Amino acid sequence: MDENYYDILEININASPEIIEKAYKTLVKKYHPDLQEINLKSQYEEKIKKINEAYEILSNTEKRKIYDLNLSNNKISENDYNNLINENINLKNEINYLKNNYNKLNNNNHPNNQNIDANYNNQNNKNYNDQNKNSNYNTNNNSNKEFNNAINKAYYDAYIHDLKSRGYKIKYRKTFKDFLALIITIFLIIFTIFILLQIPFTKNYLINLYNENPILKFVVDLFLNIFN
Numbered sequence: 001m002d003e004n005y006y007d008i009l010e011i012n013i014n015a016s017p018e019i020i021e022k023a024y025k026t027l028v029k030k031y032h033p034d035l036q037e038i039n040l041k042s043q044y045e046e047k048i049k050k051i052n053e054a055y056e057i058l059s060n061t062e063k064r065k066i067y068d069l070n071l072s073n074n075k076i077s078e079n080d081y082n083n084l085i086n087e088n089i090n091l092k093n094e095i096n097y098l099k100n101n102y103n104k105l106n107n108n109n110h111p112n113n114q115n116i117d118a119n120y121n122n123q124n125n126k127n128y129n130d131q132n133k134n135s136n137y138n139t140n141n142n143s144n145k146e147f148n149n150a151i152n153k154a155y156y157d158a159y160i161h162d163l164k165s166r167g168y169k170i171k172y173r174k175t176f177k178d179f180l181a182l183i184i185t186i187f188l189i190i191f192t193i194f195i196l197l198q199i200p201f202t203k204n205y206l207i208n209l210y211n212e213n214p215i216l217k218f219v220v221d222l223f224l225n226i227f228n
Contacts, residue, residue, distance in 0.1 A: 004071060005054035013068075017059065024055040091158050098150050 006013050009023045028051065029035075033044040057063045196202040210217055 005058055005067065008050050008054040009058065013071075020055070020058050024051065024059070027051050088158065091154055095154060 006015070009015075009020065009027065011019055011023045015023070028048065031044050031047050031051065033041045033048060036044045057067050193206075197206065210220060
């Protein structure tokens, strides 16, 4: 996890302005490049640069508020961090399990298997062996596809989960099924409203709601104008 400004100044996140200033002055005296050995001077120049940057933000009330807000939004709780670690462990175990089963399946269906060799040596069962060979080939292909699909899905799910845990918003590409579902949903809503308007009590209620709510009235009028 990246070092934040509070860690750089070696203070608590709830530190007062006085403590921030005192910590800054102490660290500047401690890590000033001119007080270090020549071969370490560039290293401490970079450290002082970070200390100055941290102090500039945390010593300013408005800048600190914005920084604290961003820090809280990007911070992963200890519980979420542990859950992520456990999920990664479970994912690795699942991948190892799939690999082991895949290797076992390959060994059992390998063309050099003694049972298959025996079938190949039996001329009377040649047709049966050809069918069995094709069946084993198809089984291997299907197993290989299932294995690859499972691996790809596991990595994809882990990648998406990692992005979400970092605060990224995931946008999925809309498919034809998504648009079709949206159209059907809109149709069902319109149909439901039409049915409700046939009931006197519901009709009166909706009309009163329409007349008393300016925002609703604007939206409905806009919608009707579009389709008129």
